[in-house]
Amino acid sequence: MRQRITAFLLSALVFPGLGQLYNQDRKKGIFLVLGANLLLVVLLLGGLALWCQEYYNVFYPRPLTLEILRALAGDTFSHPLFYFPLALLVGLWAYAAVDAGHRRGKPREE
Numbered sequence: 741m742r743q744r745i746t747a748f749l750l751s752a753l754v755f756p757g758l759g760q761l762y763n764q765d766r767k768k769g770i771f772l773v774l775g776a777n778l779l780l781v782v783l784l785l786g787g788l789a790l791w792c793q794e795y796y797n798v799f800y801p802r803p804l805t806l807e808i809l810r811a812l813a814g815d816t817f818s819h820p821l822f823y824f825p826l827a828l829l830v831g832l833w834a835y836a837a838v839d840a841g842h843r844r845g846k847p848r849e850e
Contacts, residue, residue: 747762756833794816
């Protein structure tokens with residue numbers, strides 16, 4: 741029982757796939773870690789591209805102020821191209837946490 745809780749917490753609070761690696765399910769753990777990293781890169785680069793495009797198209801001649809930053813953040817975070825990878829990352833993270841907590845196979849000896 742203790743391994744299931746530790747694996748769940750590793751995947752839920754630290755990074756997806758670490759619970760699977762703790763449970764010695766290497767293939768699934770590596771796949772989840774790489775998938776989460778890929779989604780993080782897509783999310784960050786996509787958000788940065790949306791941010792820069794919005795600033796250049798709407799606010800470019802003006803200097804960057806706190807009001808413009810707030811408007812840029814609102815426009816970027818409300819864009820569907822930002823929500824799609826974010827939803828995939830949250831889904832992958834939830835799957836990894838639940839899967840790590842429901843360990844299959846023979847139990848590890850303590």
